[in-house]
Amino acid sequence: MNLFSWLRPASPVLADDLQRRLGKLPVIRDLSECSLREQRWVVLDLETTGLNLNKDRVLSIGAVVIEDGAIDFGQQFERTLQCRELKVSPSVLIHGLGPNAIAAGSEPAEALVDLLEFMGNSPVLAFHAPFDQHMLGRAMKEHLGHKLQQVFLDVADIAPLVCPQAHIREAGLDDWINWFRLDVFERHHASADALATAELALILFSRARQQQIHSPLNLQQRLSQWKRRQQTHSF
Amino acid sequence: MSKADAFTQAGKTAVLQNIQGTLQFLQRFPPFNQMEHAHLAYLVEQCQLRFYGQGESIIKPADGPVEHFYIVKQGRVVGERPHTAKGGTETTFEITTGECFPLAALLGERATRTEHLAGEDTFCLQLNKLAFIKLFALSNTFRDFALRGVSSLLDQVNQQVQQKAVETLGTQYSLNTRLGELAMRHPVTCSPTTALREAVKLMHEQQVGSIVAVDEHKAPLGIFTLRDLRHVVAEGIGDFNDPIERHMTPSPFYLSPDHSAFDAAIAMTERHIAHVCLVKEQRLCGVVSERDLFSLQRVDLVHLARTIRSAQRVEQLVNLRGEIGQLVERMLAHGASSTQITHIITLLNDHTVCRVIELTLADKGDPGVPFSWLCFGSEGRREQTLHTDQDNGILFEARDAAHAAEIRGKLLPIAQQINNSLAQCGFTLCKGNVMAGNPQLCLSRAEWARRFAAFIREATPENLLGSSIYFDLRVVWGDEQGCAQLRRGILDQVGDNRLFQRMMAENALRNRPPVGRFREFVLTKKNGEKATLDLKIQGLTPFVDGARLLALANGIDANNTLERFRQLVNKDVIDRLDGAAYEEAYHFIQQTRLQQHQLQTRENLPYSNRVDPDSLNHLDRRILRESLRQAQRLQSSLTVRYQL
Numbered sequence: 001m002n003l004f005s006w007l008r009p010a011s012p013v014l015a016d017d018l019q020r021r022l023g024k025l026p027v028i029r030d031l032s033e034c035s036l037r038e039q040r041w042v043v044l045d046l047e048t049t050g051l052n053l054n055k056d057r058v059l060s061i062g063a064v065v066i067e068d069g070a071i072d073f074g075q076q077f078e079r080t081l082q083c084r085e086l087k088v089s090p091s092v093l094i095h096g097l098g099p100n101a102i103a104a105g106s107e108p109a110e111a112l113v114d115l116l117e118f119m120g121n122s123p124v125l126a127f128h129a130p131f132d133q134h135m136l137g138r139a140m141k142e143h144l145g146h147k148l149q150q151v152f153l154d155v156a157d158i159a160p161l162v163c164p165q166a167h168i169r170e171a172g173l174d175d176w177i178n179w180f181r182l183d184v185f186e187r188h189h190a191s192a193d194a195l196a197t198a199e200l201a202l203i204l205f206s207r208a209r210q211q212q213i214h215s216p217l218n219l220q221q222r223l224s225q226w227k228r229r230q231q232t233h234s235f
Numbered sequence: 236m237s238k239a240d241a242f243t244q245a246g247k248t249a250v251l252q253n254i255q256g257t258l259q260f261l262q263r264f265p266p267f268n269q270m271e272h273a274h275l276a277y278l279v280e281q282c283q284l285r286f287y288g289q290g291e292s293i294i295k296p297a298d299g300p301v302e303h304f305y306i307v308k309q310g311r312v313v314g315e316r317p318h319t320a321k322g323g324t325e326t327t328f329e330i331t332t333g334e335c336f337p338l339a340a341l342l343g344e345r346a347t348r349t350e351h352l353a354g355e356d357t358f359c360l361q362l363n364k365l366a367f368i369k370l371f372a373l374s375n376t377f378r379d380f381a382l383r384g385v386s387s388l389l390d391q392v393n394q395q396v397q398q399k400a401v402e403t404l405g406t407q408y409s410l411n412t413r414l415g416e417l418a419m420r421h422p423v424t425c426s427p428t429t430a431l432r433e434a435v436k437l438m439h440e441q442q443v444g445s446i447v448a449v450d451e452h453k454a455p456l457g458i459f460t461l462r463d464l465r466h467v468v469a470e471g472i473g474d475f476n477d478p479i480e481r482h483m484t485p486s487p488f489y490l491s492p493d494h495s496a497f498d499a500a501i502a503m504t505e506r507h508i509a510h511v512c513l514v515k516e517q518r519l520c521g522v523v524s525e526r527d528l529f530s531l532q533r534v535d536l537v538h539l540a541r542t543i544r545s546a547q548r549v550e551q552l553v554n555l556r557g558e559i560g561q562l563v564e565r566m567l568a569h570g571a572s573s574t575q576i577t578h579i580i581t582l583l584n585d586h587t588v589c590r591v592i593e594l595t596l597a598d599k600g601d602p603g604v605p606f607s608w609l610c611f612g613s614e615g616r617r618e619q620t621l622h623t624d625q626d627n628g629i630l631f632e633a634r635d636a637a638h639a640a641e642i643r644g645k646l647l648p649i650a651q652q653i654n655n656s657l658a659q660c661g662f663t664l665c666k667g668n669v670m671a672g673n674p675q676l677c678l679s680r681a682e683w684a685r686r687f688a689a690f691i692r693e694a695t696p697e698n699l700l701g702s703s704i705y706f707d708l709r710v711v712w713g714d715e716q717g718c719a720q721l722r723r724g725i726l727d728q729v730g731d732n733r734l735f736q737r738m739m740a741e742n743a744l745r746n747r748p749p750v751g752r753f754r755e756f757v758l759t760k761k762n763g764e765k766a767t768l769d770l771k772i773q774g775l776t777p778f779v780d781g782a783r784l785l786a787l788a789n790g791i792d793a794n795n796t797l798e799r800f801r802q803l804v805n806k807d808v809i810d811r812l813d814g815a816a817y818e819e820a821y822h823f824i825q826q827t828r829l830q831q832h833q834l835q836t837r838e839n840l841p842y843s844n845r846v847d848p849d850s851l852n853h854l855d856r857r858i859l860r861e862s863l864r865q866a867q868r869l870q871s872s873l874t875v876r877y878q879l
Contacts, residue, residue: 195256
């Protein structure tokens with residue numbers, strides 16, 4: 001047992017209805033052999049107070065859904081989380097969420113349960129997914145005492161995997177948007193970034209199919225092979 | 236979900252950032268920029284965003300009835316159709332950011348006729364058919380757009396679809412209305428042996444202007460109208476116990492209930508009748524009167540035609556010209572098509588010409604020689620607009636050259652007076668002197684035949700120009716036999732003369748439609764004025780010339796450009812889809828030209844065929860561009876056909 005665990009607040013006490021809703025969530029399974037098109041995907045982006053994995057907090061969540069191979073405008077998720085102890089920091093300038101917007105946001109536990117229901121058992125796509133996965137995982141644990149189990153795939157990895165000809169190292173979302181000459185709407189809030197990421201993902205899926213990557217499982221396997229290769233290269 | 240719920244829902248989601256972003260994107264393009272916010276939000280919320288890699292098929296004929304409406308968010312969609320003549324495929328249209336497809340197939344509930352492919356990496360917003368229908372019903376702006384899109388070339392349309400859509404969607408009715416729908420009440424009928432008194436009593440009771448005598452199978456035998464009653468009374472036939480068959484007009488003219496109001500108006504104008512029987516499977520099922528048409532459109536076409544034919548002096552005809560202008564104005568306002576309008580103008584012009592000839596003959600005395608009055612050019616093709624030159628000539632029969640010269644001597648003074656009277660009536664004197672008063676155009680049949688044969692034999696530039704005017708000849712007044720023989724002669728000679736056809740084809744390529752390789756208009760600037768294009772010469776002439784060449788080369792005896800295309804399709808000379816596309820394009824350019832003329836008249840500007848594409852709205856501009864592209868396709872098909 002961690003020495004400092006007694007310093008942390010105990011597992012959060014959840015309202016009954018939230019507890020009930022958590023209990024009804026579907027079981028998360030491994031990726032399957034169905035086609036890329038048949039798979040429902042959730043594309044996610046977070047705004048956080050900063051980039052520190054252990055200290056910073058989730059401010060807002062935007063997510064869209066890719067279903068039947070297309071982005072479905074009827075299924076969108078957008079929440080700003082209430083966050084009392086927030087200090088105004090320079091990152092306000094980036095995410096544009098002022099203290100007022102955040103104070104007016106949703107109750108975090110409720111918003112996170114909403115998100116879990118929205119995600120269901122679909123795999124999650126995000127740009128620099130490990131960051132979002134970690135931040136979201138922490139928030140889930142803190143507010144819900146719930147373990148985030150969804151499979152995350154990193155679009156920042158899929159892109160160079162299926163477009164090796166791009167030769168952009170350490171490319172950010174903007175680099176890939178430029179590379180594919182994507183016209184994206186106004187960016188830099190979680191929803192718009194999620195949508196841009198989703199549009200990127202549609203292109204990448206189309207390229208993946210051309211490279212005989214047909215199922216989500218297949219994609220996951222090719223990704224880990226590719227990452228291993230990258231690591232051997234760099235050492 | 237109820238409609239109201241759907242909108243509350245849409246209202247809520249409209250705050251979502253991404254919906255907002257897409258809304259703002261769509262608001263840059265028609266018709267979305269004019270749609271109500273709630274409708275637009277509903278549209279976006281129902282949309283899916285789909286990606287198509289370059290070359291990927293989006294929809295194709297084999298997919299069956301179209302299930303989605305698409306808006307291009309980014310990229311380029313091209314229409315590809317198998318090329319019948321050359322094999323392979325050709326691009327028939329391009330659709331780019333903010334534009335939609337496939338409207339005609341969607342409204343017609345059929346498969347698309349053209350495969351739509353991604354010309355480059357493309358994102359499309361995709362709306363399911365149910366949501367499309369709902370929007371179509373809710374948003375006037377969207378509905379108008381969808382219907383106009385259908386009449387445009389954006390989607391290789393057939394007009395039937397539009398007409399049907401207009402009918403079922405209850406938009407304002409027009410001259411295209413089926414007669415069956417106009418003749419609401421049952422026709423008043425009697426037997427041929429009914430006494431006159433009884434028949435008139437029936438008419439009076441039923442408040443109608445006509446009664447139809449029918450046999451036991453309801454087949455019409457004759458019609459008796461108030462006009463006939465006037466005759467009976469005026470002639471002082473006292474016995475109203477006579478059977479009606481003695482006074483009725485036997486074998487009355489009839490149309491089927493599927494004919495259009497326009498057909499009835501034309502029939503009444505041509506035949507000077509005020510009632511048209513509707514007959515289906517040999518049974519009378521209705522009567523349409525002049526008044527039914529009036530109440531429909533207030534188009535006093537029939538009245539006008541009758542006034543022209545009974546005018547007593549040329550001055551009266553001059554006054555009536557103004558009324559023709561007003562009639563055209565009203566018809567345009569009521570949404571009549573350019574084909575209908577040019578047809579009506581031609582019809583009224585024909586009446587005017589006939590009346591002028593009759594009045595002149597009454598004035599100068601009958602020369603005692605039968606002759607036919609010919610017309611050429613647009614009048615010959617029945618494609619006249621209000622602003623029109625005289626292009627006419629005289630045809631008569633003569634034994635030999637000396638006889639011909641003698642007759643010419645008698646006819647020329649009459650012809651010159653006719654030309655002058657027509658000029659008074661607003662038919663501008665022809666600058667090139669292509670007029671019957673010119674001795675070179677007042678010829679016997681043998682002389683005309685020689686002249687035409689020379690055109691075909693010696694293809695000089697003047698002769699080619701001549702053939703493009705004279706070979707569209709027809710008779711306006713007088714016997715039609717001689718002219719028909721001349722036309723047959725032309726068809727035989729042109730059909731056999733491949734060299735002449737080739738020269739005509741080269742001639743048909745002179746006027747290039749002003750669209751560039753890269754989708755924009757190529758405009759001419761004159762003395763620092765705004766850049767414009769000529770709708771007649773650069774837009775219509777390529778179609779007219781192409782249709783004439785193909786018709787003459789393939790033995791088709793029609794003059795009208797659209798009729799020529801139709802017959803060329805029937806003869807498999809041109810592809811059915813191409814024919815429809817040419818027709819549609821021609822139609823649109825002519826419509827734009829007429830609207831342009833009306834606008835100029837209203838603003839007291841000199842009349843001109845030049846138009847500045849920037850003065851058109853976004854949609855019209857785009858349709859015009861596509862129409863001109865069709866002219867380009869027709870020309871390139873001639874290049875292939877005649878190996879130019």
